[in-house]
Amino acid sequence: MNPPNPLIAKSPVKPLKPSTKAASYGGRGIVEVLEVIRILETASIPCCVAGGCALVYYGARMVPNNWEICVPTDSFEKASAMFTVTPLSETYEPRSKIQPQIGSLKHTYPHFALNGVNFSFFIVPAFEYFLRCEPSNFERSKHNIPFPKLDCYAQSLLDTQRYLDLTNLIDGMDLSEEWGEEHLDLDKPGELEYAKEKNEKIASSLAEHPNSRPSRLRETPMDLRQKWQTIIRTKQKRIGLEVPGHLYNTRFRTKGSPDPRLREDRNI
Numbered sequence: 001m002n003p004p005n006p007l008i009a010k011s012p013v014k015p016l017k018p019s020t021k022a023a024s025y026g027g028r029g030i031v032e033v034l035e036v037i038r039i040l041e042t043a044s045i046p047c048c049v050a051g052g053c054a055l056v057y058y059g060a061r062m063v064p065n066n067w068e069i070c071v072p073t074d075s076f077e078k079a080s081a082m083f084t085v086t087p088l089s090e091t092y093e094p095r096s097k098i099q100p101q102i103g104s105l106k107h108t109y110p111h112f113a114l115n116g117v118n119f120s121f122f123i124v125p126a127f128e129y130f131l132r133c134e135p136s137n138f139e140r141s142k143h144n145i146p147f148p149k150l151d152c153y154a155q156s157l158l159d160t161q162r163y164l165d166l167t168n169l170i171d172g173m174d175l176s177e178e179w180g181e182e183h184l185d186l187d188k189p190g191e192l193e194y195a196k197e198k199n200e201k202i203a204s205s206l207a208e209h210p211n212s213r214p215s216r217l218r219e220t221p222m223d224l225r226q227k228w229q230t231i232i233r234t235k236q237k238r239i240g241l242e243v244p245g246h247l248y249n250t251r252f253r254t255k256g257s258p259d260p261r262l263r264e265d266r267n268i
Contacts, residue, residue: 023119025267030143032119033067037146043082045075048138048146050129050153051122055165057147057268059172059252059260066111067121070148072133076125080110083123095120100206102215103161104128105198108205129156130194141261141268151183158184158224159191160198161217167231171238171250172260180228189221 023029033049040047049057052064071079083092095111105128113120126133131148138146148156150173157166169175180186195217206212239245249255260266 020116021118023114023117027118028267029067029117029119030145030267032114032117033069033121033145034143036067036069036121039082039088040069040071040079043078045071045079046133046135046138047071047079048131048133048148050124050131050148050156053268054147054153055168055172057141057145057261058150058153058169059174060168061172061252062168065120067119068106068124069121070124070126070129070131070133073125073127076123076127080123083110083112091115100202100209100212100215103198103202103217105201105205107209127198128160130159130191131156142264142266143268145268154180155184158228159194161190161195163227163231167238168252170231171235171252174235174249174253175232177229177232180225180232184224184228186225186228188224190218190224192219192221195219 024031033053037047037049048054048070049067050070051068052060052062053067056062056064069079082088084094092112092114095113097111098107100107106122106124109122109124109128111120111122129148131137131152135146137149137152139149140146147153154166154169154175157163157169196219199216199219202215235250236245239248239251243251247254249257253260
């Protein structure tokens with residue numbers, strides 16, 4: 001898998017102008033992200049939404065402040081560059097970089113804002129999520145936004161050691177041990193070569209952040225089945241005292257509630 005080129009994120013950055021209006025759908029930015037997806041797909045670049053917005057699609061209760069648009073790693077430079085030249089640079093402008101995050105290269109990826117609207121997005125290479133970014137691995141929301149299929153995304157979060165995100169996914173979809181046995185590869189020792197490569201990239205990216213401590217992915221064999229089982233078996237413990245626990249299967253799902261993807265009242 002080809003590594004991403006963090007130099008793409010070093011284009012000149014303008015200060016973000018005060019927003020003149022909220023994004024569509026109560027600030028969620030559905031119309032705006034669909035336009036970004038249309039631009040990429042018109043350029044023959046398959047893409048899907050990952051990160052916090054994907055977790056919301058799968059039922060997690062959270063409020064992401066940006067969208068992560070995942071593209072094939074070999075299309076990352078092309079996709080990123082499109083928004084830095086005319087005509088798209090007249091509509092979108094670079095946003096300031098973010099601080100390094102645990103086990104992530106997100107701080108190196110290009111971040112854009114829509115002029116005059118409180119909407120921003122990252123272009124993220126599939127390397128970041130260890131995903132095969134191709135339409136056969138996507139499903140579409142009711143608004144036609146592409147997301148990684150549930151099994152692909154769960155495996156991705158397990159392989160990339162995003163255990164907090166995996167916990168949110170499990171609680172949002174109320175997944176079971178049996179579901180994991182049927183849909184995931186729990187027998188492998190983890191993606192150790194990926195972890196090593198990503199650790200090297202994270203370490204090299206921190207030269208611009210001297211006060212940040214490198215956060216490393218584990219490079220030694222792991223028991224993925226045990227990790228999966230541990231998160232599944234603690235679902236009830238994560239239900240807060242502020243809700244009647246006997247009415248909830250998880251902190252996000254009441255007993256008997258439908259698949260969150262099927263609810264008509266969800267704008268995602």
